[in-house]
Amino acid sequence: MSVPTMNWSYPTAIKFGAGRIKELADHCKAAGIARPLLVTDKALASLPITAAALDILDAAGLGRAVFSEVDPNPNEANMASGIAAYKAGGHDGVICFGGGSALDLGKMIALMADQDAALSVWDLEDIGDWWTRADSSKIAPIVAVPTTAGTGSEVGRAGVLTNSATHKKKIIFHPKLLPVVTICDPELTVGMPAFITAGTGMDALAHCLEAYCSPFYHPMSQGIALEGMRLVFENLPRAYANPTDLEARAHMMSAAAMGAVAFQKGLGAIHSLSHPIGAVYNTHHGTTNAVVMPMVLDFNRSAIEDRITRAAAYLGIAGGFDGFRARIISLRSELSIPESLSEMGVEASRLDELTEMALEDPSCGGNPIEMTRENTRALFEACL
Numbered sequence: 001m002s003v004p005t006m007n008w009s010y011p012t013a014i015k016f017g018a019g020r021i022k023e024l025a026d027h028c029k030a031a032g033i034a035r036p037l038l039v040t041d042k043a044l045a046s047l048p049i050t051a052a053a054l055d056i057l058d059a060a061g062l063g064r065a066v067f068s069e070v071d072p073n074p075n076e077a078n079m080a081s082g083i084a085a086y087k088a089g090g091h092d093g094v095i096c097f098g099g100g101s102a103l104d105l106g107k108m109i110a111l112m113a114d115q116d117a118a119l120s121v122w123d124l125e126d127i128g129d130w131w132t133r134a135d136s137s138k139i140a141p142i143v144a145v146p147t148t149a150g151t152g153s154e155v156g157r158a159g160v161l162t163n164s165a166t167h168k169k170k171i172i173f174h175p176k177l178l179p180v181v182t183i184c185d186p187e188l189t190v191g192m193p194a195f196i197t198a199g200t201g202m203d204a205l206a207h208c209l210e211a212y213c214s215p216f217y218h219p220m221s222q223g224i225a226l227e228g229m230r231l232v233f234e235n236l237p238r239a240y241a242n243p244t245d246l247e248a249r250a251h252m253m254s255a256a257a258m259g260a261v262a263f264q265k266g267l268g269a270i271h272s273l274s275h276p277i278g279a280v281y282n283t284h285h286g287t288t289n290a291v292v293m294p295m296v297l298d299f300n301r302s303a304i305e306d307r308i309t310r311a312a313a314y315l316g317i318a319g320g321f322d323g324f325r326a327r328i329i330s331l332r333s334e335l336s337i338p339e340s341l342s343e344m345g346v347e348a349s350r351l352d353e354l355t356e357m358a359l360e361d362p363s364c365g366g367n368p369i370e371m372t373r374e375n376t377r378a379l380f381e382a383c384l
Helices: 020-030 048-059 076-088 100-112 194-213 219-241 246-265 269-281 285-315 320-334 348-360 362-366 373-383
Strands: 013-016 036-039 093-098 142-146 158-163 168-173 181-184
Touching (some): 013 246, 036 048, 036 076, 036 100, 076 100, 076 158, 168 269, 194 246, 194 285, 219 246, 219 285, 219 320, 269 362
Antiparallel strands (some): 158 168
8 A cells, every 4th residue: 555644633531430520620620720710501401410510610710600502403603692602701711511412513713702703603613624624722721521421522623513594514613622620530421311321322322333434534533442442332221231331431431531532533424414414403413423323334335345244353343244233223113213214203305415415525526436416315215
């Protein structure tokens, strides 16, 4: 092979372990944050784990400011409200506390709160060097505390924001969106509802699987993706069946971070389909990924069969590609994942619109098979 030229980047300081939320105030102070705004979602805002985190901050003299107007698929209106709260409170940093929605919106608030008013968040979409349009010195420090095990946004340099006018999800990128420190405390995930455990866990699997199948050269991500898949297959059923299984929860938290690190190598059709579906129908992202996963495997089979066969052997799954696909189907069944997009409310009448949106999504560029208007619409039909 010819020697490729690539740019690689790996994540931040991760404080991993049960009970490490107790260190939250210390890490804020180390990051130079004296007046943090804790950004979380509406459901989490009233739960004991959030109150406990705020107690830790309050006891250290950092206050207990919260912003929780975060939609499941956050948009620019949520961001504007969060920025208003950030400025009104005189805050100097953001704690992103929750699942992917809270993590992504918290990053957007930290990114945009102090930028020049003429700069739109859409000017920072993950295209070329658009990120250089932002003033890096005006991006607030971020501390990430995931309470789900799926998105991996806690170790990423981007966030997903839905344009409420166009119903399109956009990936907003800047290197300084990488949290200064991430606290991965599996005790925080114990109270997740079963369907969130399932959906977020399948999101982690989708990240690992698509990174592993991506045609781009990144051996480090390749290895991380493979081991991440093993952790999901072995531990997601355990965490789903027994929510208090802290060991399984910890392994899933690792798998989530690993998936987000691995997908530097690329994503693909799973995400390019699920992003527009989530934007239009407000579906849960990880659950949508799980629904389309077997059909995308079929779509890409000619390009990935040998690679999946090798993965199946490592994972202890008999039957090569077909065995791997059967394991995905079995796992979806164990987790009560819908079998089709129709069950999620997706309508055939909107497939042309969804197809166009999928082809505009940056994830499709990492798919092993080139996505065209014709084959992408056929893939959507197969998912129905």
